[in-house]
Each structure stands twice: as structure tokens, then as C-alpha cells.
Amino acid sequence: MTSSLVTRERLAVSLLFLLNGFIMGSWATRIPLFAEKLGLQESILGVMILVFGIGSIVMMPVAGSRIARFGSRRVSVVSTILYLPTLLLAVLAPNIPLAAVALFLFGGLTGAMDVAMNANAVETEKAMGRSIMSSCHAFWSLGGLFGAGLGGWLITAAGPLGHVLAVTVIAAILFLIAWPMILADAPHPGEETPAGRLPLTPLPWLIGLVALFSMVPEGAVLDWGALYLGRERGADVVFSGYGYAAFSLTMAIMRFAGDLVRDRFGAVATLRGCGAAAMAGLLIIGFADNNILCLFGFALAGIGISNLVPIAFSAAGNLPGLAPGVGLSVVTTMGYSGILVAPSLIGFIAQHTSLGLVFRGLPLLLLVVLLLSGLARHADRAEDKRAASFKPEPHAPA
Template identity: 50%
Template sequence: MNASTAKLIAIRGRWALAAIFLANGFLTGSWAPQIPVFLTRLEISKFTLGLLILLFGVGAVVAMTWCGHLISRHGSRTVLRWFALCGSLGLMVVALAPDVPLAAVAMIIFGGSIGGMDVAMNANAVVVERRLSRAVMSSSHGFWSLGGFAGGGLGGFAIQHYGHLVHAAAVTAFAFAVIAVAVRHLLAEDRPQAAEHHKFALPANPLVYLIGLMALLAMISEGAVLDWAALYLRQELGADLAVAGLAYAGFSGVMAVTRFFGDGIRNRFGAVTTLRASALVAAVGMLVAGLAPSPWLAIAAFAFCGFGIANMVPIIFSAGGNQEGMSSGTGMSVVTTIGYCGILVAPSAIGFVAEHSSFGPIFITMSGLLIIVLLMAGLAHRAEFAPAPAE
């Protein structure tokens, strides 16, 4: 294979991966406007809703825990293909659930497929970066946010005018079509993954766990907007369903635009400096959202928060996937698993607090967590991108 053909294949793999990120974001963003309907359709309390979202996190974390092992054995391309095709059906399974027990099972399935897909696609992004000798993680996450923006923005309108089942069916059809085409062009690793993880074991390097803690704090805040911003606007600030869906849409839309510039920003100012500035901006936006007296100010504040959070998770994930002494799949599995523990723990805790007070103090607390990420940002120095050495 000559150099031009190899480069063409790598570029095709990069855009195929971008399509996978977009589909994952579209599925996740489409879940956000389904949440108020889910609450009223099953006639459950906010605390019970939090427990059901907790099961989404359980499914995601269980899948993520084993995903690094699967990637070490089979490669990120193979693992991503299967999780992505299964994940495209997840929202439809949840929308069809007629009662709480079946909804619980559906949430575990949805969470597991999306979680495994998340680890595998981020590990494959590290493969693409090494093949192209340039950073693509932030722009890949930009496509995820673009999908989230489209899913959140269109979802409220579609549900309000056509119902939640029609909406879920349309989302499923679109995601499956995109994924079915994209998986044919994904890149495979150049050589077998590190033999240390042909059997399941945890890495000994403590730094990867601290990076995972940063991911957890960032993703708690991101998950709080995904799972609760629509209810916050609808129940406490008086927004209708279509406007309430704009909270996560604005958050994801600004993240998408910012992430498309994120690789250039990271290369120019450095990963650590970019992470510190991003955490500060995100903390300010979350604080204003928690204090907002009107839905439109809250939407603007969530959008500003998205501007800050945009490059936090890509930088943290890139640092996790480039740790010394372990494969990219193993490092990514640890960091994403710990990060998604924020989605595992936070929803039920937020639901419990909201049941006894309000959502405003919750978002103010999220601002404090983002300040902690700012203080830990120096640990992400492995995200300073450098091409892999020649063999």
C-alpha cells in the first residue's frame, strides 16, 4: 500500500468515526426531551426517575468496565461496530417500555450499549490521531455535540407534535442508517494491543485514576444538564416543553461549535492551559444557570457553560488514552468508566435533592465541582499531542 492510499484510508476512517460520534450524540440528545414524557407517562416521582436514570449509568459502567478488555483482544474497530449497531436501537426500547420494571430493563440495555460505544469510539479516535499524526479528539467530540444539539433541539418539537413513539422511531431509523454505513470504514489498530490485558486486570499506574476523577467531575456537570435541565426549566421556571428542550440543545450546540476549533486551540495554547480556562468558563456558566430567574437566561447560561465544558472531556480522554505502559483501550476504559460513575451516582442524588428543595442549588454545586477540575488540570499533560514515534 503506497502512502497516498494509506492516507486516503485514514481520512475515510476519520470521517466514519465522526459519523459514529454524531450518531451517539444524536441518540443521547434525543433522550433529553423524552425525559419529561417518560416521567408523566409512567406516573413516577422525580426520585424514581433518578433511580431509572441510575440504571442507565449501571448499564454504561458495566459495559465500560469490560470494554478495555474487549478492545485489547479484538481491537476498537470490531468492538465499536457491535456496540454502535446495538446502541442505535436503545432509545426505541426505552420509549416502548409500558411500566417501571420493563423501563428499568430498557434503561440498563440503553446505557450498556451507549456506554460501550462511548469507550470504543474514543479509543478509535486515539487510533485515528496516531495514524494521521494530528489531534482529532476535540473535533470528534464536536460531532457528538452537533448530534446532541440536533437531537435535543428537534426532539421537543417532534414529541409535542407527533408523540414520543414517532420521535423515537425516527431517531432509531436515522442512527441505524448512519452507523450501518460508517462502520464499514473504521480504522483498525496497526498492531495487536498490549498483551497485559488479554486477561481482565486493572492498570497499576495511579495517574490514570486521577485523570478519571477529573472526568467524573466534568461529566457529573454535563450529565446534570442532560438529565435535569429540561425539568428545571419546565417545572421551576415555567417553560413549555419545546422551550425546555432548548436548554440541552443550546448547551450541546455551543459545545459543538467550540469543539470544532478545540484541536487548534489545544495545539496552540497547550492542553493544560486550555483545560484550566475551560473549567473556569464552565463554572461561571453553571453558577448563573442555577441563579437564573427566567428560562431564557438559564438557556443562555447553559450555552455559556457548554462553551467551557466543550474541550474539557476531549482533553481528559486524550490524556487517559495516551498513558505510558498501557494500551489506549485500557486507559480509555478506566477514565470513561470513572467518568460515567458521575452519571451512575449523580441522577439519583439530584432527584432526591430536587424532591426536597429545587434544582437551582444543584447547578450551583456543579459550579464548585468544575473549580476542582481547574485545580487538577496539570495532571492532563499527557494530552499534549505529539505524533507516535516511527517504528
């Protein structure tokens, strides 16, 4: 039996995703001002973004262990409270060393909150008896849209400091609304990773490549889209934020529709269609001769990239002969390293070439995704398998 479509707990975890995406979208519009304030060239900015990614990778497993001990609700609450002022700290940092510390904390608490809210979404799914993860990630994209879309306007209207204060206050209000409704799940202090060994079968690693090469372009748009429009294409600060806003809007729409599209066409066809759309969008961004067409490229890239990673994660959790946690641990780690760390390498490339060349080159990664798209067949009928898992007795063979 499934519960009602909307519950207090589902609303709460959706607000957490919205909050996190809103701050990240706001950060996307701040990056050009952040670089200008500290006098950062592309290569040094790339190092700073790498520091952000390292912070996330360090804190993600820490958050995971705390969730096992205290439950996802408590870790979600604590990590969100600590996360709220981190964008403000990064913006106010007066020099490069302090900015690096602030970005490490910003990235670390972004990662911790990400793990906690995803874990709470899983527990909410179990409590509701229905899948909600895709829509949660859609709310993250929607938050990115609001953050990026309002960012340029707020910076112009209220100034750089007024913008970040407004973002912090709005995010705090969202959290205060969500806090009382967050699902209180039980801790699992005895929970351990399966066997503590890496799988020897190549399947999870190949699907991990799909996740990795899908998330690198997403990270490139987040970290470099506004800078590309501003520095290389001469857009003003308001229009520069529209690139990521367009990307987030179409990504959010397609993530809300993702389950229906996949049920209609199958995971393999959906992955191939999305991959082709993402490649076309990135090529338009790199080759467009005017900013309006470039904006269309960002929107098309959002459509394409939207469902690549959800399909990869679903396939990883349904690999034959492999426990779901083992496959997912490989694929999520490889995938998130793409969005958190790989974009920093773009700074070094752009320093010696251009960001336009980078966007023209990113489709090569998605070509690999298309070549491996047949592996998406493992994602088909994941919902049927999950529903069936409720029927056997607890000790039924896997």
C-alpha cells in the first residue's frame, strides 16, 4: 500500500533539496565577482574550486558514518544549520588563504548536507511506500534556477553584500519551515559497508564512467557558465546568471518528467536521447555566435543531462549478482568526483585556451556515455523490483 502523494515528510525533504540548490545556484552567479574581488585568473580559480570539491569528498563519508549512528534527521538538521552561513563566509573572505578555508567549509558542508538529505529521502520513500527521489533532485534543480535567476538581479539591486545576505535569509526561512516536518528515522549503529571490498566485476566501474562523464559537464556549467558568458562573451552580470538559470529550469522540468519518459521509452533509449541532446546543447554553447543562441544551448544541455545520472544510479543499484549498496558506492563516488573535482581542471585548460573550447570539447565525454548506453538496461523495471522486494519474508534469498 502506498501513502498519499504529498506528506509533511516529503515536503520537508523537498525543501532541503530546494534550499541546497538555491544556495548553489546563487554561488554560480557569484563566481565571476568572487574571482574579480580576489584577482583570480582561471587557473587559480580552478584551484579554489578544487578546494571546494575536496571539502565535499572529505565530509561525505563523515556524514555517512554520523547518519548510521544518529539517523538522517539529526545529521540533516546539524549540517544544514552549519551550511547556511558558508556562502556568506566565502563572499566576505578578504584574501586567498581565508577564501580557500571558507570554500573548504562551504564544499564540505554542501557534501554533508547532500548525503544527509538524500539519506532522509530514502527513508521517506520507505515510509511512504513510493519513489520520490527523482522529484527531490528536481527540487534541487529548481532551487538552482531560483538562485541563479534571482542572483544577477539581486546583485544589481541590492549590491554584492545585499545579495548574499538575502540568499542566506531566504535559505534560513526555508529550513525553519522544513525543520519540524523532517522525518525522524531510527539510527543504524551496526550498519557496515558490504565486506569492505571493491567489486571485481567491471559493470559498476563502467556505469561509474557513465555517471562521471555525465556529471563533468554539469559541474562545468555550474562553475564556469557565468564566467564564460561574462568574460568571453561580454554579457552583463544579470545575463551571465541566466545561463545556469536556463540550464536548471530545463533540468528541473525533465527530472519531474523523468520517470514517465523512462517508463514510456525504456532506460537505454532515454539515456541515448538525453545524451544526444546534451551533446548538441554543449556544442551550441561553444559555437554560438550570439548570446541568445548560447542561452538556448544551456537550456538544451539541461534537458539532456537531466536524466543521465538518475539512470546510471538506478542501473548501479540493480546489477545482477551484486548487492545494491556495492554498485551504488562505486558509481556515486565516481559521479560526484566529476561534479566536485573535475571542473577545477577546466580552469587550467581555459587558462591556456578558452572556455569556449572547453564547452566544444565536453561532448567527447558524452560520446563515451553513448557508447556505454547499453548498460542502462539494468535500470529498467527498477520500480517493479523494488515493489517486489516488499513481498518476500525478511530472510528470503536475494
